[in-house]
Amino acid sequence: MLTDAMRDRIESSDFPPLTRQQLLDSLGDKEFSEEQFEEILEAVQNEFEETRIEPLEAVGVIAAQSIGEPGTQMTMRTFHYAGVAEINVTLGLPRLIEIMDARKEPSTPTMTIYLSSEFNEDRDRARMVSWQIEAAPLHEFGDITTDMENMQVLVAVNQAVLAKRKISMEMIVETAQKKIRDRRHYRDFEVEADPENHVIIFTPKDQEKYQNLFQLAEHVRNVIVQGIDDIERVVVRKESGEYILYTEGSNLKDVFEVPGVDTVRTRTNNISEIAQVLGIEAARNAIMAEALATLGEQGIKVDVRHIMLVADMMCMDGEVKQIGRHGIAGEKESVLSRAAFEVTVNHLLDAAVANEIDELNGVTENVIVGQPIQLGTGDVKLVAKSRT
């Protein structure tokens, strides 16, 4: 049995937390003798020492190969239904390329919104939070008619919808008019609310042309009066005992401000947004999580350490940088290395004017001039003395 003394020894050892936990878990309910315990600890110690990474190992190349090689086995299918049948997500190779490209916006931004405890147990309460998030255009709140005779656009607001969505007429009038002016850059109109008949009347300033009326009608129909503009759709789903919101479209900052959202667990697949809102460390973890999920979904096993290295490299300077010409590879110090990658001639011409100096530290540079590279066995500086 695992005695307290043994437990202490495991817990105070130098092993990584994972190994300690595994030891505790696997020995927890087993019968074994003192000697066997010692034997196990010694074997673990030995294996731990053996599995240390060796100095001068070219970990970068290994990481690059480990991520690049399975690329050939991945599918190209852009759309896949992940978990939620209703929401499309880019997966496979295109998604992996997207992550490494550090795109400003993924081709299919989605969020997984967790709710705080008072909202996540009940579908209706979760739905209430989702009303605050899902972008709802005005036409969802009632019928919109264009009155050509009086040059007006009439919105007959449906009271049932208002009650369901917990929003008042005044709020709708206010946001609609503000959003049409600010977001849609259309200013030449006036609004009047008729609370008794539940009608909102929009009138264009220029009464001469029908074109204005139709333009206004279009704006009125589509103006977002409730929810967050970028989030086009929200799906409520029950998963492992709680209600979770899945969204199409992403806006981390605004979602965080919605009451009822659990800001700790909520996540988005838009990495640059995470970098802006939560900082570079979070972005680095997001790159890892996204890359790992993309590879894992395709059934490809890749050690986290490789992805970690790529993520660290991308986030090294405090901003998310692309793997490629406009990021890491393009900002290298070595002229020859950059010239050997892409846009050869321009790099050489610019280097001449700026009087750049290539110190020949990197791999490509040394291959180009034909001398040993400073990695692995090429970096061991050891010269045997001859016996004479």
Next chain:
Amino acid sequence: MPSPKRIGKITFGLLSPKEIRTMSVRKIIWADTYDDDGFPYPQGLMDLALGVIDPGLRCKTCDQKAADCPGHFGHIELAKPVIHVGYTRLIRKLLRVTCRSCGRLLLSPDEIQKVSLTADDELGGEVLTEKDIKKERACPHCGELQLKVNFEKPTTFSEVLLEEGRKSEHKLTPADIRARLERIPPSDLRLLGINPDVARPEWTVLTVLPVPPVTMRPSIILENGQRSEDDLTHKLVDIIRINQRFKENQDAGAPQLIIEDLWELLQYHVTTYLDNEVAGCPPARHRSGRPLKTLSQRLKGKDGRFRGSLSGKRVNFSARTVISPNPNLSVTEVGVPLSIAVEMTVPVRVTTHNLEEMREFVLRGPERRTLRDPCGANYVIRPDKRRLRLGGDNLETIAEQLEPGYTVERQLRDGDIVLFNRQPSLHRMSIMAHRIKVMDGKTFRLNPAVCPPYNADFDGDEMNLHVPQTEEARAEAAILIAVQENILSPRFGGPIIGGIHDHISGIFMLTHDLRWFTKSEVLYLLKYGEIDHLPEPGRIDEDGTPRWSNKQVFSMILPSDLNMVFRASSCVNCDECRHVDCERDAYVRIVDGQLVSGTVDKKAIGAFDGAILNRIIRRFGMDRASRFIDDVTKLSIRAIMIDGFSFGIDDEDLSRTEHGQIEEELARAKDDVERRIRIFEEGQLEPMPGRTPEETLEMQIMQVLGKARDRTGEIAGRHLGLGNSAVLMAVSGARGSMLNLTQMAGCIGQQSVRGERIMRGYEERTLPHYRRRDRGADAHGFILHSYKEGLSPTEFFFHAIGGREGLVDTAVRTSQSGYLQRRLINALQDLKVAYDGTVRTTMGRIIQYHYGEDGTDPMKGSFGDPVDVKGIVESVLKEEV
């Protein structure tokens, strides 16, 4: 040995006209190359002072022969300056940010202060940009009013004059531009990120053109004896011709118009000489109409100087041929055809210790007729570096001369270490070191178990072989690159070499359930392994014949103190595991090297999974593991031959009942689909949230038909048991899946394009065989038949559509993932683990403080864990954890 010289650094800068003239050995003035006798004109483009390419001639500058002369630059004095195309953007910027009369930067000292404070001067480079200078202003230094500078591609600059409110453009000649650039003071240039000591901006306007040595633009002599000049020479001829004409016209005082035309022509030729792909400039063409390959084109792109010749190099001592399998070889070996072994050599230095042996090699010479002949030698290198070819009558004389200090280039023989490679080399296991086994035939032979790391098959694949030429290279090959050192993949920390295909079927057939073998059968099975004694028989028959169980036979190749428990790939994850009593025999238990229960299959010995393999590597080391792979592959090949294993058309036969059931199932699915379509057409379909009714219907149909296909598979699977080869292969994980069998025996199922039913084709229908707007299953690519039954004509079309998508997918994917890999490698190649455990670039920047946060080597760790705790506890406690 003195340490080899290292190039410390390379500095980049511009050549000044002065430098060009000093490094030039000849001023070139004649556009012609050779005279009628085929001798180069002096002061022509092929002047002997520029280096020699014809054998026999000597260089006039260095007096060396063609092989040794590196070539020398000449120069052309241009009649008027011309702009260097590569620097047009720089020139534009400089013209816009400096004063047109005094040349100073268009910023007052205060403004300069402000700008350089905000700029990140630590990074150097571009400190000031055009945006820092306001448009339309007067020079703060001399008060001159500035004009707008227009730039027109490729090389035209002009100023915009405002005359009486009308705009008019005034062209700037390169000479004007040069004069303006000359006026910019050095202190201002530094602010612009230009080092005036090595790169005065006016040097970007060329007054003198360097003529590259003949050695970098050699002419080729065609079969008919005609000379064909290099593209660069052609271009230089054009330049000189125009330049001479320009000079003549200038001296003769030709009208301004003609001068301008000639100037532009000269500019065009110099431009295309530097870069023949400039936007807005027709490329210069060869007589045949092919665009010329000029300086930029030589450097650029995949086959350019940088990527084609400098980063990647051609090598000697390499061989390439088709590969074929040979299960009797060890995984660490490679079979090499005799004809290749005879051609390739290993240099051996003659010492007092091996002098006699070397003499024998030399005496045997290059001839070697049969495999049994000992290896000979092809060359001998004397201490004065002279290389003597062996052969004919010189063998004995050379053998006599042999003494320490000579080097003998010996032919390949069994046991030599070589590097073996298959492209695309996507990971480091694509190049591994094997030991040679010289063989008959004309192909490289390898054990099929090493196919996964190379991603090789035998449908005509070719592979390359390289013979390391130095002792250091051979040592690295044996210690780091050898096959047994690369059984584990650094990608996920599991074995990547292991049994494939028939190895798995064979070992599955051997170890499944319980069987008893007689002594002769056991010996037949283990004939190739290194087994020296048999264990006690597991049982003795009534007539006294001793018998060994199949599990005993397998245990004989296991290390004696291996303990482990796992579930085979035939395990179906029952709700309650019956452990040793598993009806599928999927509970594998090994105690002290004895297989107690369970079937050995893909999970145990396969590449990528290989639980037994993985445990052996960790407990007993790489060498034991490679021996185990050899033993297991040989044993399984023998085992599969006991019963025999084949697969044919009648293996998909189903009885009439099954056919009836399948038809019934498909009919039911069809009805269901029709019912749903009716509901949809009546407008009664309740759409899923956020979907249109059409999308909802499509999803439902896909679901129904998918289920129907799976059911037909189940029906077929019920009929076909483990006695069926396809089922056996699918269950053991050797090849294929139950889906493949379903499609062969049951029903092929829905064909799709982009994850949806096939919708494209004719107006409102896929094929003319159907009515318009038919939403039925068969009208949109559902294939009712199986591969065995054969497809109807419409089904055949749909199948081709679905199949084509797969082909396109593969083609696109290879190029995309190849580029992703190139970018990844380029971004990460300079990273290494420093001695203190941090990850740094070769420049010394720290990327991670502790590699992977725990310093574990992903290859040595167990599937990502730093220590295989489960394995250790299992082998100590000898029970399942």
